[in-house]
Amino acid sequence: MTRFQRFPTAPARLVLAWRAAALVAAALIVGGLLALSGRDVFVLGELVLRSTVGSRFGLEDLALFMTPLVLTGAAVTVTSRIGLWNIGGEGQFYLGAIGAAGVGLYMPGPQIVVLPLMALAAIACGMAWIVVPTLARAYAGVSEIITTLLLNFVAGLLTYWLATGPWRDRVTGALASSGRISDAIPELWGVVHWGFPLSLAIAAGLAAIMTWTSWGYEVRVSGANPGAARYAGMPMRGRVIAVMLLSGALAALAGMFEVAGTVHRLQGGMADNFGYLGIVVAVLARRSCLAVIPAALLMALILDAGIVLQTQQLAATAVLAITGLVLLLIAIGDELAHYRPVAPASSTRSGAAA
Amino acid sequence: MEMPSAAPGTPPVLQLVGICKYFPGVIANEDVNLDVRPGEILALLGENGAGKSTLMNVVTGIYQPDAGEMILDGYGAEFASPQEAIRAGVGMVHQHFKLVPAFTVAENIHLGWSETPRNASPAVLEARTRALSEQFGFPVNPSARVEDLSAGEQQRVEILRVLARRARLLILDEPTAVLTPAEARDLFSALRAFRAGGNAVIIISHKLDEVMEISDRVTILRGGRNVGTWETRECSPRMLAATMVGREIVPQDMRARSEGAAPRGVAPELSLRGVSVRDERGVETLSDVTLDVFGGEILGIAGVAGNGQRELTEVLTGLLSPERGEVLLGGQTAPPGADAFARSGVGHIPQDRLHSALAPPLGTTDNMALREYRAPPIGGSGLFRADAALALAREIVGLAEVRIPDFGAPVRNLSGGNQQRLVARREMRIASRVLVAAYPSRGLDIGAIATMHRYFAELRDKGVAIVLVSEDLEELLNLSDRIGVMFHGRLMATLDAEDADIERIGLLMGGRDVGEDVASGGGVA
Structure with missing residues (x-):
């Protein structure tokens, strides 16, 4: 008789298979519910497909959504490698946007100089935003989850204040928005700018650093067991500080890409939950920097499909519910991937007991 | 014997018939038969990985057997969960306690219990706990937080928790591994009282002396199968050990050098000069310790756990820098930091391998x-x-x-014995000068302990200096060339193992200096 048993590890291909099944199940449930509420599921489905992967416009949109999600997802993933959670991606995103906009608005110069300066300013601001939680964590053991989270609200309000106050648009009078920034990241394909391939390269580079450097090894061990890191004489505190600052820089870079690549202004509310969705991306990616890319793609697809559905008079809350359903089913799929069939009687008896 | 013999025809409290449990690639249990009678203490003996814990997890409903029958008081029983098992009167105290550290004793006792009163105010719970504590003879402090308790006190809470739920069969997994000798004595007298009430106990242990002392019968598992059951009074430790590992264990004096072994060094490899350490509360945990370890010798460190051994090993391996005093490596002031010590050839087998020597995930x-x-x-x-x-x-x-x-x-899936072997081999590779090993045989079975001792002798014969911290005096006397005794953070004395005897070490462990009044009562051993 075949029995299923829970194993402590889940092989990647099983995780993938179960996740695919989870997505199909989610699509069926959502489709069933939409049909019950009297909508034409096939028309809606076709519309969603056409406006995401089925058209050039849709693909461009996906890439634009993915760019910040890859970076904020990577920001959370790197901290999770050392056993910490940076919940402040949203705030660091805003600070990155503020830093970039400040340079873009008030430092004229050739684009080749201004764009790198915007990136550097963004990174510096993002790091500055996480430095207090970092030091509190490293030296006083203060939970970084609380401190990074609370700073999000401060950053959001700071952005509103700048965009409605000192930096407000005095030309067109756009609401809660700074003036237009003339320096933009060059476009690569339609509206998709160079930030997209750059963010993918950053995720791949981080994956390489985590796997192939002794620094990455130390981060891995420190995250898995701080006691073992101390025992081996690893500089734990230094690694915690470095990883958290790196995380802040990544989220801030997402803000800079958004300002200089997509929005071209500093706007109140422009982070649009990208920081928080980065947490979801990181959870989906299961601590792998490389897996952040497909996880961000899935998240971008859900966001994009949600917008399409909203244009069809579906409530925004319904879209949120769909997102939750997808994540729930994926979590169930991840758990199921731990189970594998075992045949007790035949093959196992020959093996010696451990 | 004060043991009440059950009336003839009384069925066993628990009977197992042909229990099988398989894991992928492993037979955990196969065709195991076992019975426990009312009013007896049954010892379950076996090497690491012999299937003792799995069998008890089957009995308490954590696992379901793949084949076989469980008979409770003459009736077939099946437990889908530990809750069902405890409702039927079968309770287990695990090696690693399952208490909520931030809760008080009273809260832990009442957690997840159908009889917990609706008015669960601290006063009510503590009063009930006090009553239970008196009823069962397990003194606990109901209002204390579990995280502040010693291992022995936590264990009493665990046992009381099980007894309060009217368990008639109490299963203990290596209960004395974390106890001081005095706490172990208390536990044994409480178990005897429990047995006198017509209840039954299954005790899993590695320590043969303990098995001989406390149990009425012994069941031995080997390779997942039942080897046999004997009346304890018909057994000898030697016979039990041989049956357990399936071969005769020859206790050997590991102090004998092999041919061509490196001689004992003339200059010390590692020295402490007046080293003192304070913990974060400012209590001096290591006081003015001076010692030398030479190449090609094993220095044993004896003492009741918690008398500064942890601090001593941490100072010797560079994890802790002393507040006062000096650490010398090969005659030179040692470089700071565990990493520098390791690079200078100091290996370290720490006392809690899962917490510090390995990254379990x-x-x-x-x-x-x-x-x-x-x-x-x-x-x-x-x-x-x-x-x-x-x-x-x-x-x-x-x-x-x-x-x-x-x-x-993940290495957390390996057995404790295998984890320890890996750590030991990893540390032996880098230990070109010194190996510091703290309680290396804790939780290991006899076969694994013998392997560990062979490793140490091998390394000593290569000319490495070894510091062996242990609470097992026999282990220390078998291996060490010299034995230092710790008490309250002080190194009481360092004796040549040749003329050291257990009696004298016991006195030193209890804080008595040689030459003091020896006649007034036995030492702590």
């Missing part, structure tokens, strides 16, 4: 690289070469004679 490859990732072939120019790390892991695993099917699978 990571694979064997990552764990075996812990000491050598900085230098080529694995490290160098900031890189981590996974292929070289895997090669190193294969080499260590080969020397340790451990079977690892998947080098990427």
Whole structure:
């Protein structure tokens, strides 16, 4: 008789298979519910497909959504490698946007100089935003989850204040928005700018650093067991500080890409939950920097499909519910991937007991 | 014997018939028969991985058997969960306690219990706990937080928790592993009282002396199968050990050098000069310790756990820098930091391997690289070469004679014995000068302990200095050339093992200096 048993590890291909099944199940449930509420599921489905992967416009949109999600997802993933959670991606995103906009608005110069300066300013601001939680964590053991989270609200309000106050648009009078920034990241394909391939390269580079450097090894061990890191004489505190600052820089870079690549202004509310969705991306990616890319793609697809559905008079809350359903089913799929069939009687008896 | 003999025809409290439990690639239990009668203490004996814990997990409903029957008081029983088992009167106290550290004793006792009153105010719960504590004869402080209790006190809470739920069969997994000798004595007298009430106890243990002292009958498991059951009074420790491992264990004097062994060094490899350490509360945990360890010798450190041994090993391995005094490595002031010590050839087998020597969620490859990732072939120019790390892991695993099917699978899935072998081999590789081993045989079975001792003798014969911290005096006397005794952070004395006897070490462990009044009562041993 075949029995299923829970194993402590889940092989990647099983995780993938179960996740695919989870997505199909989610699509069926959502489709069933939409049909019950009297909508034409096939028309809606076709519309969603056409406006995401089925058209050039849709693909461009996906890439634009993915760019910040890859970076904020990577920001959370790197901290999770050392056993910490940076919940402040949203705030660091805003600070990155503020830093970039400040340079873009008030430092004229050739684009080749201004764009790198915007990136550097963004990174510096993002790091500055996480430095207090970092030091509190490293030296006083203060939970970084609380401190990074609370700073999000401060950053959001700071952005509103700048965009409605000192930096407000005095030309067109756009609401809660700074003036237009003339320096933009060059476009690569339609509206998709160079930030997209750059963010993918950053995720791949981080994956390489985590796997192939002794620094990455130390981060891995420190995250898995701080006691073992101390025992081996690893500089734990230094690694915690470095990883958290790196995380802040990544989220801030997402803000800079958004300002200089997509929005071209500093706007109140422009982070649009990208920081928080980065947490979801990181959870989906299961601590792998490389897996952040497909996880961000899935998240971008859900966001994009949600917008399409909203244009069809579906409530925004319904879209949120769909997102939750997808994540729930994926979590169930991840758990199921731990189970594998075992045949007790035949093959196992020959093996010696451990 | 004060044991009440059950009336003839009284069925066993628990009877197992042909229990089988399989895990992928492993027979955990096969065709195990066992019975426990009212009013007896049954010892369950076996090596690491013999299937004792799995069998007890089947009995308490954590696992379901793949085949076989469980009969409780003459009726067939099946437990889908530990809650069902405890409702039927079968309760287990695990080796690693399952208490909520931040809760009080009273809260832990009442957690998840159908009889917990609706008015669960601290006063009510504490009063009930006090009553239970008196009823069962397990003194506890109901309002204390569990995290502030010693291991022995936590264990009393665990046992009381099970007894309060009217358990008639109490299962204890290596209950004395974490206890001081005095606490162990208290536990045994409480168990005897429990037995006198017509209840039954199954006790899992590695310590043969204990089994001889406390149990009425012994059941031995080997390779997942039941080897047999004997009346304890018909057994000898020697016979039990041989049956357990399936061969005769010859206790050997490991102090004998092999041919061509390196002689004892003339200059000390590692020295402490007046070293003192304070903990964060300002209490002096190590006071003015001076010692020398020479190459080619084993220095044993005896003492009741918690008398400064942890601090001593941490100072000796560079994890802790002393507040006062000096640490000398090969006659020179030692460089600061655990990493520098390791690079100078100091290996360290710490007392809690899962907490500090290994990263449990990571694979064997990552764990075996812990000491050598900085230098080529694995490290160098900031890189981590996974292929070289895997090669190193294969080499260590080969020397340790451990079977690892998947080098990427978390090491927490390995048995305690295998983890310890891997750590020991990893540390022996880097220990070109000194190996500091703290309680290396804790939780290991006799076979694994013998392997560990062989490792140490091998290393000593190569000329390495070994510091062996242990609470097992027999182990210390078998291996050590000299024995230092710790008490309240002080090194009471260092004796030559030749003329040291257990009696004298026992007195020193109890804080009595030689020459003091010896006649007034036995020492702590």
